[in-house]
Amino acid sequence: MYFRRVANCCINDQLPITKLRMMKIATWNVNSIRTRLLQVVEWLQDNPVDVLCLQETKVVDADFPRSQLEAIGYHLYISGQKSYNGVALLSRTPLAEVSMGFAPVLGVEKAGDFDEQKRVIAGLVGDVRIVNLYVPNGASVGSEKYDYKLRWLSVLREYLQALMEKQPNALCVCGDFNIALEDRDIYDPKGKENHIMASPAERQALQEVLDVGLADAFRKFTTEGDHFSWWDYRTNAFSRNRGWRIDHHYLTPNLYQQATSCKIDISPRKLPQPSDHAPVIVEFSN
DNA sequence: ATGGCAGTTCCTAACTGA
Numbered sequence: 001m002y003f004r005r006v007a008n009c010c011i012n013d014q015l016p017i018t019k020l021r022m023m024k025i026a027t028w029n030v031n032s033i034r035t036r037l038l039q040v041v042e043w044l045q046d047n048p049v050d051v052l053c054l055q056e057t058k059v060v061d062a063d064f065p066r067s068q069l070e071a072i073g074y075h076l077y078i079s080g081q082k083s084y085n086g087v088a089l090l091s092r093t094p095l096a097e098v099s100m101g102f103a104p105v106l107g108v109e110k111a112g113d114f115d116e117q118k119r120v121i122a123g124l125v126g127d128v129r130i131v132n133l134y135v136p137n138g139a140s141v142g143s144e145k146y147d148y149k150l151r152w153l154s155v156l157r158e159y160l161q162a163l164m165e166k167q168p169n170a171l172c173v174c175g176d177f178n179i180a181l182e183d184r185d186i187y188d189p190k191g192k193e194n195h196i197m198a199s200p201a202e203r204q205a206l207q208e209v210l211d212v213g214l215a216d217a218f219r220k221f222t223t224e225g226d227h228f229s230w231w232d233y234r235t236n237a238f239s240r241n242r243g244w245r246i247d248h249h250y251l252t253p254n255l256y257q258q259a260t261s262c263k264i265d266i267s268p269r270k271l272p273q274p275s276d277h278a279p280v281i282v283e284f285s286n
Numbered sequence: 287a288t289g290g291c292a293g294t295t296c297c298t299a300a301c302t303g304a
Contacts, residue, residue, distance in 0.1 A: 031303085032293055056303085058294070083294050084302070137304055145302095178304070196304065232304070233291035244304080276292080276304080 020285050022260075024049040025130060027247055028268075028279035029176040029230075033057040033088070036275055037065050039268055044072055047265070049281060050092050051125055053132035055176045057086035064088070079118045087121045087132050087175070095123030095130075102159050105166075114155055122163075128255065128284075129163065133175035141199045149178070153205040161212050170255040173214055176230075176247050176277065179206045181216070184225035185245035197246060214250035217262040217282045229264050230277045238269055249282040258284045 026049040030036040033054060044052065057064065057080050064078050073092055079100040080086035089095060099105065099122050101115035119134040133156070138149035160173060179202050183189035192198040210216075218227070228243025237243065249262060262282045269278045 035293070056293095137302080139302085139304085230304075235290055237290095246304080273292090 023126075023128070023284045024281055025051045025053070025128075025172055025174065025249065025284075026279050026281040027053040027055070027132070027174040027176070027249065029055040029134070029247060029275060029277035031056050031275040031277065032059070033086075034059055034063075034065055035273070037068060039271060039274070041068050041072060043265075043268055043279065044069075044074070044090070047279075047281065048073075048092070051095075051130055052090040052279075053130065053174055054088040054090065055086070055119075055132070055134035056084075057088050058083060059086060077121060077123055079121045081118045085118045085134055087118060087134050089121055089123050089130065089132055091123070091125060093125060095125055097129075098123040102155055105159050105162050106155070110155070110158065112155075114152060119152075120159075124169065127170055129167070129169040129171050131160070131163070131171065131173040131175075133173065133177065135175065135177045135179065137178050138196050138202065140196055141194050141201075146196070150201060150205050153202075153209055157209045157212060160209065160214070164212060164252070169252075170258075171214070171252040172249060172255060172282070173251075174247075174249040174280075174282075177206060178246055179203060180244045180246055181206055181248075184223075185228075187226070187228065187242040187244070197244060210250060213252055215253070215256045217249040217251050217256065217259050218245070218264075218280070220256065220259055221262055227264055228278075229280055231269065233276050247277055247280050249280065251282075255284065258286050260285045 059080050074090040077089040077098045103111035122131040136149040139145035180186045228245050229247035231238040231243040260283050264280050266278045
C-alpha cells in the first residue's frame with residue numbers, strides 16, 4: 001500500500017500476480033559536495049538508488065554543483081549554507097512536499113533559531129516521507145555545542161511527532177546522527193562514557209526521538225558489532241576498522257516491515273581523498 | 287594527556303568536525 005503497484009499480469013492467462021516494486025534509499029555524509037562530486041557521481045552510476053540523502057554539503061545553494069548530478073538523472077533539492085552543514089535530497093523521480101528546516105512543520109516560534117543551521121530537508125516519494133538529517137556534532141560533553149545538540153534533538157522529537165500526527169505516511173528518517181546508540185556501534189566502547197557521540201544524555205535524547213515510533217533498519221538484519229559508517233581521518237582508523245556506526249535509517253513499523261536489506265558500502269571510504277563517512281543503503285519491497 | 291587529518295574561509299591561521 002506504500003508503493004504503487006506496477007501492474008497485474010498473468011502467467012498462462014491463469015495466475016494473476018503482482019510485480020514487486022523495489023525502492024532504495026541511501027544516506028551519505030560527503031564532507032563537502034564540491035570536493036566529493038566525482039565520487040558521488042560515480043557511486044550513483046554504480047548504485048542507482050531512488051533517493052540519496054546528502055549531509056555536510058558545505059556550500060550555498062547558488063554554488064551547489066548541480067549539472068553533473070542532473071545529467072545522470074537526478075532531481076535535486078538542496079538546503080545549504082557557507083562552510084558548514086548543508087543537506088540535499090537527490091531523487092530519480094520528482095519529490096512532493098519538499099520542506100527545509102523545522103519551521104514548515106513546527107511553526108516559526110517552536111523552530112526558533114534552529115533553522116539557521118541547515119540540517120533538515122524532507123520530501124515525499126510515492127507514499128514514503130523521507131526526512132534527511134544532519135544532527136549537530138556537539139563538540140565535547142558539557143560544552144555549549146553539546147547543550148545545543150541535546151536541545152536540537154528535543155526539537156527533532158517534536159518535529160517528527162507532528163509529522164506523524166499530521167500525515168501518517170511511511171516515514172524514513174535518515175542521515176548523520178552523530179550518535180552511536182549502543183556499545184556494539186563503537187569499535188571500542190570502553191571509556192567512552194564521557195565521549196561525544198556516546199554519552200548517556202545523547203543516547204537518551206536519541207532514544208526519546210525514536211520512541212515516537214521508529215526502529216533501526218540496520219539492526220533488523222545485522223546484530224553483531226564491527227559494522228561502522230564513520231572512521232576518523234587520523235591514526236589510520238579506517239584500515240584498523242576503528243569506527244563508529246552513526247549514520248542511520250530509522251523507520252516507522254509499516255516501512256520497517258517492508259525493509260529487505262540495509263547495508264553499509266565501505267568501498268568509497270577506500271578511495272583517495274574520501275569522505276570520513278561511508279554511504280548506507282536501505283532497500284524496500286512491498 | 288595530547289594530537290593525529292581534512293575542509294573551508296576571515297586563506298599560510300583559525301575554525302569546525304567527530
